[in-house]
Amino acid sequence: MTEIGTDGVPVLRVTDAALAMVLEVRASEDGEDSLALWLEISGSSGDAYTYDMYFQTAADAQPEDWSAAPNGLALVVPSDSIEKIRGSVLDVGEGGLVIENPNHPRAPAAASPAMAGPPADLSGDVAQRILQVLEQQINPSIAAHGGRADLVAVEDDAAYLRLSGGCAGCGMATVTLSQGIEVAIRESVPEIIRVIDVTDHAAGTNPYYEAAKK
Numbered sequence: 001m002t003e004i005g006t007d008g009v010p011v012l013r014v015t016d017a018a019l020a021m022v023l024e025v026r027a028s029e030d031g032e033d034s035l036a037l038w039l040e041i042s043g044s045s046g047d048a049y050t051y052d053m054y055f056q057t058a059a060d061a062q063p064e065d066w067s068a069a070p071n072g073l074a075l076v077v078p079s080d081s082i083e084k085i086r087g088s089v090l091d092v093g094e095g096g097l098v099i100e101n102p103n104h105p106r107a108p109a110a111a112s113p114a115m116a117g118p119p120a121d122l123s124g125d126v127a128q129r130i131l132q133v134l135e136q137q138i139n140p141s142i143a144a145h146g147g148r149a150d151l152v153a154v155e156d157d158a159a160y161l162r163l164s165g166g167c168a169g170c171g172m173a174t175v176t177l178s179q180g181i182e183v184a185i186r187e188s189v190p191e192i193i194r195v196i197d198v199t200d201h202a203a204g205t206n207p208y209y210e211a212a213k214k
Contacts, residue, residue: 036074044105045164
């Protein structure tokens with residue numbers, strides 16, 4: 001495990017498995033050698049923070065931001081997220097990358113106006129089978145890292161999920177969904193071809209995963 005700290009106080013620890021996974025994903029980006037993995041707090045869900053994790057040029061970091069470069073991976077945490085992330089661990093769970101953060105927001109975030117209205121109808125057979133997969137296979141696994149996946153809606157061949165807790169905003173959605181959650185759902189519910197993450201989308205904020213910011 002790589003420990004990265006400021007004045008001896010750890011800000012973020014990255015396990016070897018997480019480091020290898022992030023480097024593998026970064027290798028598919030243009031100009032990979034100039035890119036850093038940026039991690040910042042994007043909001044909160046209940047009693048847990050949500051995150052925005054993306055690749056951006058390391059040179060864009062400001063003096064007040066925190067940065068480090070363990071084992072060939074440049075990392076940046078913007079200044080307003082440092083204390084909220086301090087002491088966290090970036091690791092790999094069965095569902096993909098997860099963030100174990102001992103810090104919690106002071107109060108649950110208010111519901112976004114965009115989320116107002118009646119919930120989607122999840123009483124259908126397909127939706128119920130997806131819920132069973134989430135409750136029996138996915139959530140028990142990622143709960144150990146403070147994460148949770150909830151079914152938001154089912155439309156045609158697509159299932160829409162929202163990730164919260166340690167999984168929310170953990171920017172490797174292509175890894176998390178394709179290697180964990182999506183595989184489990186598609187194996188058990190063949191009617192579903194696409195699994196789409198909608199974390200933070202309704203609020204008009206950053207998507208769960210962004211490629212390198214230009």
